[in-house]
Amino acid sequence: MNRKPPRRLRQAVPVLIVAGILVLALSGYLTPLLQTPLRPLVGAQTWVAERYHALVQFFTVPRDVAALQQRNQQLEAEVSRLQTEIIELQQQISETEILAALLDFARANPSNRYKAAEVIGRDPSPFLHYVIINRGSADGLRRGMPVVTDQGLVGRIAAVTASAARVQLVTDPNMRINVRVEPAGTDGLLAGSLTGDLTLEQVPLDANLQPGDVVLTSGLGGDYVPNLLVGQVTGVRKLEFELFQSASVQPVVDFHRLQIVLVITNFRPADYAPLLPTPLPPQ
Amino acid sequence: MAELLALLVLGFLVIVQSALVRQVTLLQGSADVVMLMVAAWALQRSVRRSWVWVVVAALMVGYLSAVPWAVWLLGYSGVGALAAFLRRKGWEAPILGLFLVTVAGTLLVQGLTWSALRLVGTPIPLWTAFRRVMLPSILLNLLLVIPIYALASDLAAWVFPEPLEL
Numbered sequence: 001m002n003r004k005p006p007r008r009l010r011q012a013v014p015v016l017i018v019a020g021i022l023v024l025a026l027s028g029y030l031t032p033l034l035q036t037p038l039r040p041l042v043g044a045q046t047w048v049a050e051r052y053h054a055l056v057q058f059f060t061v062p063r064d065v066a067a068l069q070q071r072n073q074q075l076e077a078e079v080s081r082l083q084t085e086i087i088e089l090q091q092q093i094s095e096t097e098i099l100a101a102l103l104d105f106a107r108a109n110p111s112n113r114y115k116a117a118e119v120i121g122r123d124p125s126p127f128l129h130y131v132i133i134n135r136g137s138a139d140g141l142r143r144g145m146p147v148v149t150d151q152g153l154v155g156r157i158a159a160v161t162a163s164a165a166r167v168q169l170v171t172d173p174n175m176r177i178n179v180r181v182e183p184a185g186t187d188g189l190l191a192g193s194l195t196g197d198l199t200l201e202q203v204p205l206d207a208n209l210q211p212g213d214v215v216l217t218s219g220l221g222g223d224y225v226p227n228l229l230v231g232q233v234t235g236v237r238k239l240e241f242e243l244f245q246s247a248s249v250q251p252v253v254d255f256h257r258l259q260i261v262l263v264i265t266n267f268r269p270a271d272y273a274p275l276l277p278t279p280l281p282p283q
Numbered sequence: 284m285a286e287l288l289a290l291l292v293l294g295f296l297v298i299v300q301s302a303l304v305r306q307v308t309l310l311q312g313s314a315d316v317v318m319l320m321v322a323a324w325a326l327q328r329s330v331r332r333s334w335v336w337v338v339v340a341a342l343m344v345g346y347l348s349a350v351p352w353a354v355w356l357l358g359y360s361g362v363g364a365l366a367a368f369l370r371r372k373g374w375e376a377p378i379l380g381l382f383l384v385t386v387a388g389t390l391l392v393q394g395l396t397w398s399a400l401r402l403v404g405t406p407i408p409l410w411t412a413f414r415r416v417m418l419p420s421i422l423l424n425l426l427l428v429i430p431i432y433a434l435a436s437d438l439a440a441w442v443f444p445e446p447l448e449l
């Protein structure tokens with residue numbers, strides 16, 4: 001009686017065995033069993049792959065170095081170009097900020113007409129405080145016109161050519177400006193110096209000057225537009241036996257960093273020449 | 284050729300002086316590259332008619348400056364004359380002569396400037412001018428002596444090449 005199992009059962013056995021092995025493998029029970037024969041295989045494959053990669057590298061690296069060097073040069077050139085662009089953009093931002101400030105100033109003082117100019121140089125002599133600007137008589141500039149920035153008074157045009165002008169700064173040793181001090185409400189004479197310090201002179205003794213008072217052009221004498229900010233009082237020198245008191249003034253404009261200035265073109269200084277007495281001819 | 288070169292070189296140096304060198308100050312002093320070039324050129328053995336450089340330099344700087352141009356003409360003439368005198372004396376090391384001319388020339392040019400400004404009524408105390416302008420300017424000029432001398436020597440060798448000895 002050798003009875004064979006039914007045909008369906010015989011077919012199901014391999015399926016069950018495979019399914020069992022799969023279940024065991026997926027649940028991790030076969031891992032230690034599989035690692036042992038696989039380890040040498042993986043090691044061998046790793047060794048072969050490494051040698052293959054080394055061989056490929058041996059033949060391709062010299063070509064890659066040349067390509068990399070070329071690429072490196074391209075990238076360095078690109079970096080240089082971008083750095084130059086960044087510097088130019090920073091400069092443009094700086095100029096835009098200055099121009100925006102100047103525009104605000106011009107809008108706040110609509111009674112004046114302005115011509116913007118760039119500072120392109122300084123007087124060759126260290127004794128004098130002059131700057132050269134890149135606008136001249138061809139742009140409508142004339143001698144004596146006041147020059148300002150958004151911070152305050154810079155100076156006035158001392159000489160002019162067709163395409164450039166020389167501006168005498170308020171700090172020049174030869175500069176004298178009639179000013180008014182607020183809130184003290186007194187007038188005085190502002191003088192420049194070799195060192196660039198400003199001194200307020202000819203202030204009556206009874207005037208109550210205080211550090212922090214602002215110094216504005218008074219317009220007296222007709223040399224400047226009134227109410228242009230010039231500086232701020234930093235120290236007062238008052239002696240009882242003197243006729244006048246004096247004060248140190250800090251200019252509001254940073255003259256070392258002047259880049260762009262505004263020339264007030266609708267102002268002409270007063271001309272006193274016809275009023276000066278002429279000597280009578282001998283009789 | 285040398286006269287044409289004077290226009291180009293001195294024109295360039297006047298621009299550099301006004302736009303760059305004057306921005307670099309020590310106290311109130313600053314270097315004068317135009318004066319240095321005039322002196323260095325006049326010290327070159329092969330150079331003739333160095334007075335042309337003096338006149339061109341004085342006219343260019345005088346045009347740009349508020350200081351009367353006669354001051355520059357007198358000052359640079361003195362510098363050129365002193366340099367030519369030292370060259371004629373046959374100094375073995377002209378660069379040492381340039382150091383001497385630099386000190387004397389700076390004092391001369393700035394002394395003349397100070398005098399001219401006093402004449403037109405600009406109140407600058409002499410001691411302040413000496414301490415804050417002249418001495419720092421001498422120091423800055425001395426720092427530039429060697430590069431300016433090298434530039435002048437190269438220019439002179441280019442304009443007046445030495446004849447080859449066969």
